[in-house]
Amino acid sequence: MDGIEAWFLDLYHTTGINLTIVYDAFDRERFLWGLLNTVILSVICLVFSVIIGIIGAWLLGARHAIPRRIVQAYVQFFRNTPPLVQMYFFFFALGPMFMTTVERHVGQMVFVSETPLLTSFHWAVISLSFFAGAFNVEIFRSGIEAVPRSTIEAAEALGMSRWQIYRDVILPLAFRICLPALNNNLVNLVKTTTLAYAIAVPELLYMSNQIWSDSVNVPEMMTVLLFVYVGLVAILVFAMQRWERAMKLPGFGR
Amino acid sequence: MKKLFTGVCVAAALSLSGQAALADVLDDIAERGVLRVGVKADYPPYGYLDEAGNIVGIEPALAQDVADLLGVELELIPVVSSNRMQFLEQGRIDLMIATMTDRNDRREVVQIVDPNYYSSGTNILAPTAAGLTEWEQLDGLPVCGIQGAFYNRKTEEEFGAEIVAFTGTAEALAALQQGTCVAFVYDDSFLISRLSEPEWADYEMPLQTIDDAPWGLAVALGEDRFAELMSGMIVNWHLSGRILALETEYGVDNTPFAERMHQLFLDINPSIER
Numbered sequence: 118m119d120g121i122e123a124w125f126l127d128l129y130h131t132t133g134i135n136l137t138i139v140y141d142a143f144d145r146e147r148f149l150w151g152l153l154n155t156v157i158l159s160v161i162c163l164v165f166s167v168i169i170g171i172i173g174a175w176l177l178g179a180r181h182a183i184p185r186r187i188v189q190a191y192v193q194f195f196r197n198t199p200p201l202v203q204m205y206f207f208f209f210a211l212g213p214m215f216m217t218t219v220e221r222h223v224g225q226m227v228f229v230s231e232t233p234l235l236t237s238f239h240w241a242v243i244s245l246s247f248f249a250g251a252f253n254v255e256i257f258r259s260g261i262e263a264v265p266r267s268t269i270e271a272a273e274a275l276g277m278s279r280w281q282i283y284r285d286v287i288l289p290l291a292f293r294i295c296l297p298a299l300n301n302n303l304v305n306l307v308k309t310t311t312l313a314y315a316i317a318v319p320e321l322l323y324m325s326n327q328i329w330s331d332s333v334n335v336p337e338m339m340t341v342l343l344f345v346y347v348g349l350v351a352i353l354v355f356a357m358q359r360w361e362r363a364m365k366l367p368g369f370g371r
Numbered sequence: 372m373k374k375l376f377t378g379v380c381v382a383a384a385l386s387l388s389g390q391a392a393l394a395d396v397l398d399d400i401a402e403r404g405v406l407r408v409g410v411k412a413d414y415p416p417y418g419y420l421d422e423a424g425n426i427v428g429i430e431p432a433l434a435q436d437v438a439d440l441l442g443v444e445l446e447l448i449p450v451v452s453s454n455r456m457q458f459l460e461q462g463r464i465d466l467m468i469a470t471m472t473d474r475n476d477r478r479e480v481v482q483i484v485d486p487n488y489y490s491s492g493t494n495i496l497a498p499t500a501a502g503l504t505e506w507e508q509l510d511g512l513p514v515c516g517i518q519g520a521f522y523n524r525k526t527e528e529e530f531g532a533e534i535v536a537f538t539g540t541a542e543a544l545a546a547l548q549q550g551t552c553v554a555f556v557y558d559d560s561f562l563i564s565r566l567s568e569p570e571w572a573d574y575e576m577p578l579q580t581i582d583d584a585p586w587g588l589a590v591a592l593g594e595d596r597f598a599e600l601m602s603g604m605i606v607n608w609h610l611s612g613r614i615l616a617l618e619t620e621y622g623v624d625n626t627p628f629a630e631r632m633h634q635l636f637l638d639i640n641p642s643i644e645r
Contacts, residue, residue, distance in 0.1 A: 143524075143528060209542070209545055209546075209549075212549060212551075213549045216550070221501075221512055221553060222511070223501055223502060223503055223508050223512070223553075224504075224505070224507075224508045226502055228500065228501045228502065228553070230498065230500070230501070230550055230553070231550045232549075232550040232551065233549055233550060233551060236551075237535070237551070314518075314538075315537075315538055316537075317515075317535045317536055317537050317546070317551075323518070323536070326518050326519060327518065327519070327523060327524070327534075327536065330518070330519035330520070330521065330523075331521065331523075331524045
């Protein structure tokens with residue numbers, strides 16, 4: 118490890134390429150912490166947005182008009198507003214409406230103060246999940262509507278209930294149809310997590326910003342950031358393609 | 372310091388004799404009957420607009436002192452950080468007193484006068500109820516900051532605070548008021564101007580200012596006679612307690628820098644007290 122650190126320090130002295138995240142323990146820790154936060158934020162939002170998409174698409178097929186209208190309104194609201202504006206709105210406008218008290222130790226004293234119940238990380242999860250979820254609703258709807266009417270009729274003829282048909286026939290087929298579109302949206306979601314820096318979520322862009330401000334190595338950190346996101350998205354795409362292949366039905370969709 | 376004091380004596384002697392071989396900006400000012408000073412108009416209490424639209428504040432008051440000494444009228448010209456040195460270079464102002472941090476690269480563009488007349492550093496804005504007194508007490512507490520500020524790392528590394536950094540001061544101040552953090556770490560001169568607003572009545576700037584960076588007033592390059600006069604002026608401001616008095620007048624707690632400079636020059640010439 119020391120050898121690697123020395124090599125990068127030498128690289129800085131000889132070429133001026135300053136990668137503090139390799140040889141400076143403080144910067145390295147910050148960077149890895151940012152990377153971890155980005156991964157956690159992405160994974161949580163991926164899961165929630167898919168769940169929101171599935172439930173939303175199911176409600177869109179409901180018999181009653183009210184749940185359909187609610188889902189339509191939700192999709193319109195979240196799809197028509199920029200995610201950065203949503204994030205600011207949630208954190209600064211909605212955040213103060215839900216307060217809690219905390220005890221903070223200031224030296225020997227205890228300082229009791231009001232603080233928002235949800236942290237910036239929570240609001241980022243909520244905002245990003247609902248944002249990506251709105252698109253997922255539409256993506257799943259496209260998959261559901263592509264399931265042949267005759268297949269559903271066949272299931273009805275077998276005496277399956279509405280829920281059984283949705284769970285065992287429509288959803289498995291719809292999932293396979295809409296996977297490429299879902300892939301696209303989830304890739305976008307991972308990239309959109311960078312917006313959370315605006316409400317001080319210590320994710321990768323936030324940490325990198327702090328590192329390049331302290332170490333004045335803006336071009337180096339920009340390059341590192343770019344490659345890290347290429348890597349992160351590549352892992353996601355690889356996993357999704359494996360999944361796509363594993364779920365392939367012989368003869369379906371050709 | 373000895374060298375500085377000698378410089379001051381020389382400056383005083385020069386300004387008294389009032390003779391110079393070549394016409395310079397001092398002659399221009401005398402001929403014009405007007406001293407043009409570039410000051411800030413958006414940085415209370417150092418330079419801001421009063422209700423009548425006049426530029427007032429600590430720096431305009433200092434500018435008035437210079438005009439009074441020269442026996443000419445004062446014309447205040449509002450400048451901003453991005454154009455203040457150009458105003459001086461182009462001769463649109465004779466003197467600049469505009470909250471400018473003294474940096475070596477700036478000394479190459481304009482003539483920054485020694486000694487420094489003021490200084491700002493890093494401090495925090497915190498609710499009075501928190502009762503903070505030491506930087507070390509920030510250990511483990513969430514502290515709001517501005518993304519890219521150089522003291523974030525220090526506050527985190529040396530004092531153990533958890534920095535929550537936003538993109539601008541408005542967001543950080545909102546987060547402080549909403550209780551996301553216990554304090555806001557920023558330039559003390561900015562925090563001082565917030566404290567004068569009723570909105571921040573329950574807040575204080577409780578810690579010892581750190582990372583002091585001095586402010587320099589400046590004349591155009593090559594205006595040595597005016598610079599020497601201003602050196603004497605600044606020493607006199609420190610010595611007589613003029614800057615401390617102006618801070619009090621404009622509702623600012625006396626800054627450690629102004630107190631230190633006052634004491635420093637008193638020690639050199641204790642006779643002033645009599």
